[in-house]
Amino acid sequence: KAGVTQTPRYLIKTRGQQVTLSCSPISGHRSVSWYQQTPGQGLQFLFEYFSETQRNKGNFPGRFSGRQFSNSRSEMNVSTLELGDSALYLCASSLGARGRGGAHNEQFFGPGTRLTVL
Amino acid sequence: EDQVTQSPEALRLQEGESSSLNCSYTVSGLRGLFWYRQDPGKGPEFLFTLYSAGEEKEKERLKATLTKKESFLHITAPKPEDSATYLCAVQAEYNFNKFYFGSGTKLNVKP
Numbered sequence: 001k002a003g004v005t006q007t008p009r010y011l012i013k014t015r016g017q018q019v020t021l022s023c024s025p026i027s028g029h030r031s032v033s034w035y036q037q038t039p040g041q042g043l044q045f046l047f048e049y050f051s052e053t054q055r056n057k058g059n060f061p062g063r064f065s066g067r068q069f070s071n072s073r074s075e076m077n078v079s080t081l082e083l084g085d086s087a088l089y090l091c092a093s094s095l096g097a098r099g100r101g102g103a104h105n106e107q108f109f110g111p112g113t114r115l116t117v118l
Numbered sequence: 119e120d121q122v123t124q125s126p127e128a129l130r131l132q133e134g135e136s137s138s139l140n141c142s143y144t145v146s147g148l149r150g151l152f153w154y155r156q157d158p159g160k161g162p163e164f165l166f167t168l169y170s171a172g173e174e175k176e177k178e179r180l181k182a183t184l185t186k187k188e189s190f191l192h193i194t195a196p197k198p199e200d201s202a203t204y205l206c207a208v209q210a211e212y213n214f215n216k217f218y219f220g221s222g223t224k225l226n227v228k229p
Contacts, residue, residue: 004161016181031215043162043205043219090161096215105150105209107217109161 002027004093004110012116014071018079021113023091025072031055031096032074033107034066037088049074050096081117121145124206124220127163131227134195140224141206142188149214151189153182156207156222162205 005024013019025032033044033056045058061084068074072093078085094109125140141149148222150169154162166175168184177180183194191204203222211214 033215033217035219043220045216045218048215049214056213088159092161092217105214106152106159106164106167107207108164109154111161114159 004091004108005112006089006091006110008113009111010114010116012118013081014118015081015083017081018077019081019115020116021076021078021089021091022091023074023076023094023110025074025091026108029093029095029108030072031094032068032072033092033094034074034076035092036060036091037090037112038086043090046076078115083117086117088114105112121136122206122208122218122220124223128222128224129226131193131196131225133197133227133229136192136194136196139191139193139194139204140188140223141220143206143208143218144187145208145210146217147211148212149209151184152207152209152217153180153189153191154207156203156205165204193225196225198229199211200229201225201227 007022031050033048036044046060047054047066048056051066063079066076090109090112092109094107122143127187135136150167152167153165156162166182179185179194183190205222205226206220207217
């Protein structure tokens with residue numbers, strides 16, 4: 001089974017630009033979560049999508065947005081980039097089911113997109 | 119507020135020197151606790167899920183245990199290839215869609 005894939009792997013942008021990152025989950029997984037990882041803040045939750053609906057959102061400004069398509073693929077968009085947005089952006093997929101126990105709860109991560117804002 | 123705290127922040131071991139990493143949590147109703155391993159510049163790799171106090175899981179030199187307030191990741195006779203950052207995450211019953219991550223323990227095993 002193919003793992004979670006993220007594209008592109010590396011991006012260099014300048015302040016004020018916008019960027020779109022893509023994530024393809026594991027086949028059969030309907031939940032996609034996005035995280036920002038920086039050396040100082042660790043893994044910070046951005047948002048989670050399930051069946052094209054945003055179910056959860058972290059404490060990030062409105063410049064960060066996302067969406068999910070009917071095939072469960074997800075995109076994340078950051079507008080008006082700031083220097084502080086430089087980070088590793090990680091996507092994780094899971095079945096997203098509410099059932100207790102079993103294999104329903106584990107999240108599996110992609111390799112990440114390294115964004116550098118100059 | 120739900121929180122996850124990992125200690126120590128960094129740990130240096132000699133090859134073969136066993137030790138434990140700690141993950142303490144405060145969450146209203148634990149649904150699951152997860153351990154991940156992360157190598158530099160890569161995404162976290164899933165290791166274990168623990169659901170209830172007293173549960174234990176093992177994989178090669180790693181063993182994870184869970185109590186009502188904390189989890190331990192025991193590393194027995196580590197090798198240099200075990201060097202990585204180990205992350206702990208919890209999932210609450212009331213909000214199973216969201217995972218709360220600790221800041222990680224950076225493990226360095228010297229040959």
